[in-house]
Amino acid sequence: MTMERVVVSDGVAGPYGVAAGADGDVWFTLVHAGEIGRLAADCSVTRFGLGAPDCGPSVITAGPDGALWFTRMRDHRIGRITVDGETRSFALPTEACGPYGIAAGPDGALWFTELNADRIGRITVDGEVTEYPLPAAGAFPSMITAGSDGALWFALNQADAIGRITVDGEITLHPLPTGGAAPVGITAGPDGALWFVEIGAGQVGRITVDGEVTEYPLPDRDARPHAVTTGPDGRLWFTEWAAGRIGSLTPDGVYTGYELDGGEPDVATEPHGIAVTPDGTVHVALELGAIARLTP
Secondary structure, eight states: OEEEEOOOOTTTTTTTEEEEOTTOOOOOOOOOOOEEEEEEEESSSSEESOOOTTOOEEEEEEEEEEEEEEEEEETTEEEEETTTTOOEEEEESSTTTTEOOOOOOTTEEEEEEEETTTTTEOOOOOOOOEEEEEEETTTOOEEEEOOOTEEEEEEEEHHHHHHHHEEEEEEEEEEESSTOOOOOEEEOTSSEEEEEEEEETTTEEEEEEEEEEEEEEETTTTTTTTEEEEOOOOOEEEGGOOOOOOEEOOTTEEEEEEEEEETOOSOOOOOOEEEEESSSOOOEETTTTTEEEEEO
């Protein structure tokens, strides 16, 4: 595979979340600049201001309406941007809730987590918001994804658990075997299970829709895996934030790592969000100001 970097900002703006858009381009958040960026196939970059430099756009996802939806963690709103660059945002009912993870649900709405409020939220494409309290205080819900069972699954970073919520709002929590696992990223796997990464334990985990958990220790237990996604090749792809590396895992547990330092191990790349386009190219948001592309 071939690795390259595309510079999309200075080292202050901070690419954080990344997603493949319906237009075939790759979209990303600039968390410290209050902007959304678009990376085209020819490597040209377009940036769109949100009118709120301190809003903290974080995780971004493709919506059911063809637009991109994202969380604004610092001003506690949900944002939307069309592929033509038209933006709007929606206030949330709970003050200082800290929206973070976001994913399209099977019901045509967007579902999101509220880091500071121990809630899961749902927003329709028209902006109608519903919130569901979690049965655990201080759980710090992080990433969220749609599962193969028609429910939404999410990581509870401070509760060392994986949660499940139906589209009717029924919540179930599944404790993890490893204390201090601190899961963050989660994705629907190629095998019908949910896969997640444990930033605190240096492991990749798998949970079936029945709640059976398997954990795979990484070769570098200090790598602090952060975000995870599934590629068209059936592999799980994830960022190893502390190690400056992209990791991959086959469903049967075979690991491969790809270094991001480009021969400069003293440069902190800080990989966060990760997305794979249909052609198998892995895109990673590097907070130092670039998008890394790992091409088959």
